[in-house]
Each structure stands twice: as structure tokens, then as C-alpha cells.
Amino acid sequence: MSSKANLVERRIIFGLLFIVVTMPLIFPIGWKTEVSPHVQMAYDLVENSPQGSIAIISFDYDPSTATELQPMAYAMIEHAFSKNQKIIAVALWPQGAQMADEAFGQILAKFPDKSYGTDYVNLGYKTGGMVTIQAMGRDIKSVFPADVKGTSIQDIAMLKTFNNLKNAAYIVSLSAGDPGIKQWIMAGHDMFGVSVTGGTTAVSAPGFLPYINQQNQLYGLLGGLKAAAEYEALINVIGSATVKMDAQSVAHILIIILVVIGNIKAYKIRRKKALAAQGD
């Protein structure tokens, strides 16, 4: 096929994809989502943790993957707050601290009684990946002597008795790559025995499934936007993931249709070549 025809085809595909992604965002379809076992596991971990316990949420991503991971952050913070749990936000990615602030800002509108330093704290970004987690496992105050605002960790009420990772009820790593969930599993769970769950982009999720095993190295996993929508369904919230799921579903259907068309086209070309060869 000529390069001009190829270019036209590509433009048609791009145009179609743009339309099918945009339309459901303007006119929502409202397809229901079924909860998968891994999302249920992550939900159960938060649900069954005691009131007043402290959880760590690690924001190991940047704005590029916020579409998939930020709805998970909203849903998990909302769930933890609704169970009266306290949250320590940390970040192994430089922009993670800002993502945490944005997420808290969004959820605090629903929980006006929650206050900074008593119910949640943002310790910010720290370089070092797994070594940082190992050091947090021994003494969190040596790794984070102050929070993002510069307040000494000694002056933060909810951290008075929180010395290391072992004091955490569970750890959530929302991760778009390295460092992220894998490092939290290896250090947080395997070295210090804290339950670790997390969320990642749909494309990375298959790589973490081996960690969901009998040793509970990873306690459930939220993989992609669909998992975020499932979590929203579990906490009875119609959030951004639920809204965006229609667009993603339609885009997936378009991709399947394109694969079928591509195969029919390839079959026709092969047949034409075979007939031409027979003719020779």
C-alpha cells in the first residue's frame, strides 16, 4: 500500500479514536462494573484495618499517569478516612508530593473535619527508592525529619508514636514504575512484615500478579482505570474512574474492530498474492 494511503488510514484511525473517546465523556453510557477479586482484596485490607490506625500511601507516579492512578488515590483516601484511619503520604517520585496534595485537597471537601497533622500528613519526596524504604523501616524520622511544609516531624501530632514502618497498619503504593510497588513489597512486606497493597497502570499490572500469592506479598492490586472504577463501586462513589470507564470501554471495542478489519485486509492481500502466484 502506498505511503499516502497509509497516512490517510492512520488519520482515519486517529480521528475515530478521538471521537469514540470523547463521546462517552460528553454523553455517559453508564455500563456497570463487576468487582474483580484483586480489587476486593485491596478493599478488604483497608476495610478490616482498625479505626485510628495509621496507613502509608506512597505516591510513586507523576502527572503522566494521573488519569489512571489519581482516581485510585481519591478512592483509597476516601475509604481510609471513612474508616477513621490516619494517612501518611510519602513519595518515591519527585512529583508524587504534589499528586498527594491534590488528592487530599479533593477528598477533604467531603471530610471537612479532617485536619492536617492529626488525620493526615504529607512527608513529601525522598530519593533512594528501596534504600529509603529500608531506612524508613528502621527509623522514619531519620529519613523524613520534616514534612513538605518544613514542620519538624516531632511536632506532628499523629507521628508522635509512629517510629517506623512496623507501626503502619498497611501500605498502599500507587506506582507507575520504579521505584514503586516492587520496592515496597521487597522492603515493606518482605523485610518488615507490613501488608502492602497498591495500584498501577493497566499496562504494568500483569507484572505484579506473581506477588499476589499465598505469602500475601501483595495484598490485592488495582490495575488501571477499571480497577479504580471497581473500587469506587465498592465505596459507593461515582467518581472520575467510573465516568472515564465508558470512554475506555468504547476505545477498547474500537481497537478490537480495528484488529478484525486489519486481519480481513491482510487475508485479502495474502489471497491476492496466492492467486497471482498460481497465475504465474
Added chain:
Amino acid sequence: MKRTLPMILTFLVGMIVILSEFIPHFPFSKINSTLESWYLIISGFAMLLGLISLVRVNSSKVASKEENWQYYLAGLISLFTMVIFGLLWGMQETAGLLGHGESIQNWLGKKPFDYLFDNAYLHLSATMFSLLAFFIASAAYRAFIIRSFESNLLMISAIIVILGRTSFGTMLTSWLPQRLYFLQMSYMTDFIMKYPNTAAQRAIMISAALGIFGSSLRIIIGIERSYLGSDK
């Protein structure tokens, strides 16, 4: 000496870290925690090194007017804009050299750094990642072609998983009676992800871990020396 000293240091540090995992008591525990602190400090400097490298590489391309030099210039301007705004007025609740910049905040609604982060960086970054969807759609159309038994198997699995990962897919087979649960899209997707995918992932992970273990040992005992640079 230029090569021997780093090799001795690598051997000592590597052995101490390994030993401290087996003997988590004094003095190994103390040395290990000190090494951790050193690592965190060095990692911080690595970021600075990255920043210097970024400026050097991009500015040399702009200076020599290489092809598309305008993009490198745009990158440098963006970098310095964020650094300068962050230094002058800080970000979020952290003050900069000129304090919090209340008058600018009144005008913009936020600090300049936060304003650019929320209104430019966040959206540009998400857009770059979103563009992948267009390329994936185009690539699926061109490359996902049945040519052999294996490619047929791959395509069937991919279609099941693609459909199973949508609300539409689950709805498509939700009418099936309970005794035919194994034909439901969500069950088939979970089955593929849980068994064939996990088995393959585990094999890859174990192989990679053994590879890392082997190459780490080679570095510690001095067989692998490429990290020291060339012999010249």
C-alpha cells in the same frame, strides 16, 4: 590504584551489606544504616548531576544549532522558569527567597510554580501519555495479524483480556447462567491473567533475579569491572 581502590571499596561495602542481612547486630547493623544514609545523600547529588548533564547536553545542541534546536531551547527555558519560580516564591506552603509572593498569588490564584505545575505541566504530561492510545490503536490495526498458530493464540487471548478489562465485556456475558461461569468474560480474563500470565511472569522474574544475583556477585568480587570505565 585508580582501579584497585574502587574495587576494594566495592568488595568491602558489598560484603558488609550482605553480611548485615545475615548478622543484623552490632557492628554490621550500625555500618549498614550508615551506608543507607550515605546512599540517600549520594542519590540526592545524582539528581544534581542529572540536572547539570541536562543543561550541558541541551545547551550544546542549541549553541551548535542542531536539527530541531528550538525544542532543546524550549526545554531549557521551561527548566529554568520552574527553577527560578520555585526558588523565588517557593511551592505550596514552602516559602522561597522572596517569601510567599502574596501579591502574585492574589493575581494568579496560586504561587507561580504551582500555577505552572497545575495548569501546564500536569496537562502536558498527561497528554504525552495519552498519545500512546493513538499509536496503540494504529499499531493494533497493522501488526495484530494472524500468521501462525502462536499469533492466533496471542490474538484470541488479547481480545478476551481487552474485552474483559472493560465494563462492556463483563456486560456482554453477564446473562450467561451460573453453570456456564467459565465462559463469562471476567472469568476468562482472570483465568488468563492468573495462570498463563503469572506463570510466564514468574519465570521471567526468577531468571532476572538470578541474573541480577550473578552480575552483582561478579561486581563485588571484581570479575565485572565495566562500571569503572575503560582501561585507558
